[in-house]
Amino acid sequence: MTRSETSYSPAGTPAGLAELRTLLDTALDLVAKAAVDRPGPVRAGGPAGARAAADAVLSGPLLPEEGCDPADALTALAGPFADWSVDVTHPAALARMQCPPTAAAVAAEVVAATLNQSLHAWESGPFGLALDRWVIAEFGALVGYDPATCGGTLTAGGSVSNLMALIAARDTTLGLRTVRFAAKEGLPALGVQPVVVCPEGIHFSIQRGARIIGIGEDALRTVPTDADGRMRGDALERVLAGLPENEVPVAVIACAGSTDLGVVDPLDEIAEVTERHGVWLHADAAYGGGALFSPRLRGLLKGIERADSVTLDLHKFGWVPASAAIMLVRAADTLASFGLDPTTCLSADDDTLAGYIGSQNTSLQTTRRVDALKIAVTLRTLGARRLAELVDTCHDLARHAAARLAEHPRVEVPVDPPMTALLFRYLPAGPQDPDAFNGALRRRVMEQGRALIARTHLNGGRVYLKLIMLNPDTTPAQVDAVIADLLALAEELDTRAAGER
Known part of the structure; x- marks a missing residue:
C-alpha cells in the first residue's frame, strides 16, 4: 500500500485509537519540550520572531500531492506551534483571560474530539444532548433560575452569548410591544426603531451585536455611571422614560464584572427599573460569573437571577479549554428566535413527540460539539x-x-x-x-x-x-x-x- 492509502485512520476505530495513543505521546512530548526551551511565558522576539518561525515552517503547500506520516506532520506543525504558544501556566502570563485548563478537562476534550458527537440532532449525539441539557439546567440553578423552566445554550464565547441574548431580547420585546415577530417579518416591517440601553463603557461585543442584528450602533443609548463606573438606576429610569415614542427599548445590558475594573452594576436596582418598564434585562457576566463559585464574591452579583438572560464564560473562570461559554435565559421559550420549521429534516413533529430531540432550536449553530463534557468533568473533579x-x-x-x-x-x-x-x-x-x-x-x-x-x-x-x-x-x-x-x-x-x- 502507498502512504496515501494508509494515512486515513479514523480515531474511534481500534487501529485509530492505537495510533492516537502514540500520536498523543508525541504531541505531549512536543509541548513538554517547548515548555523547557521557553524561559518566559512566550519566546523572545516579538511579532518579527513569531513571523519568522511561521515563515520557516509554512512555506510548502497546505495540501501536498502525497501525504506523509502523521507523526511527521504533527511534529512539523505542532512543534513550532508549541514553541511559539503562550504558556498560560507561567506566572508572568498575565495579559489575557486564558486560564490554564485542568488535565481532566483536556482529557475530556480528547474524548469529545475522538468521538466527534454533535448536538443538532438526537442521532448525532444522544448522550451528549442529555449532558448538554443537564449542564444548562445546573448553571441555571447556579444563577438562581428555576432549572425546570430556564433554557440556554453553550456557545463559542462571551461575544456570541451576548449576540444571542440581543436576538432573544429583540424578538421577545418587539413581539410583546407590536404583536409581530421581527425574526420573520424583519425590522422595517414593524415601523419602530428598536434601541439597546447600556452603561457607558460596555463591552465592545454589545456594539458589534447591535450592528449584526440590524439595530445598529447608532441605536445604542448610554446611561451615565457613578464614580465607581456603575450604571445608575435613577439615570436608567430617566433614559427609558425620555425615549421618543417611536423608539422601543428592546434590552438593557448590565455589566456583571467588567474586564477592566471588575465593575458590577447594581443588578437589583436595575431590575426594578426594567421590570417597571417591561424591558428585557441582560447581565453580561462573561468574566464576573466566576464570582458565582465563591461564597466570598458571590454577593457582588446579587440580583443576577432577575435578569432575563445571562452570559457566562467557563474558559475564563472554570479552568477548561476554550470554548466553553454559556448563554442562559430565565424562560426557555424566549429562545424561539433560533427555532426551525417543524417540516425540516432536523425538527419533525413526530420525531420530537417520540423524544428524538436535538438542540438545533436553541443555538445559532447547527453542528455543535459537546463542550459540556469538559465542563462537567472539570467541575466534578474540583x-x-x-x-x-x-x-x-x-x-x-x-x-x-x-x-x-x-x-x-x-x-x-x-x-x-x-x-x-x-x-x-x-x-x-x-x-x-x-x-x-x-x-x-x-x-x-x-x-x-x-x-x-x-x-x-x-x-x-x-x-x-x-x-x-x-x-x-x-x-x-x-x-x-x-x-x-x-x-x-x-x-x-x-x-x-x-x-x-
Missing part, C-alpha cells in the same frame, strides 16, 4: 469547595499585586481589584507622555519574552496596563518577582529617556 478556593486565590493574588504596585512612587493603581484583574500605569519623570511610555513598556517586556501584559484605555483614552490573575498555582512571591522585573524595566526606560533629553 468540587464546589476547591473551585471556590481557586477563585479566591486568584482574587487574593490580584489584591496582592495591586498593593505591591501601589508601593512604588511612580505607579498609579486606580482601584483595588474587586475580582482578579487590576489596572496600573507607570508615571515617568519629566515631560514624557505617560500613554506613549506605558504602551512602549508593554511592547518591550513582551518582545523580550519576560512577561505578557494587556492594555486598556480609561478616563478619556489614558493608557493603563492590565494584569489578569487566572492561575491559582501562582504564588505571591512569583507575582512579586514579575512586578519587580517589570518596574525595573520601567525605571530603566525612564532613566534612559531622561538622559536623552
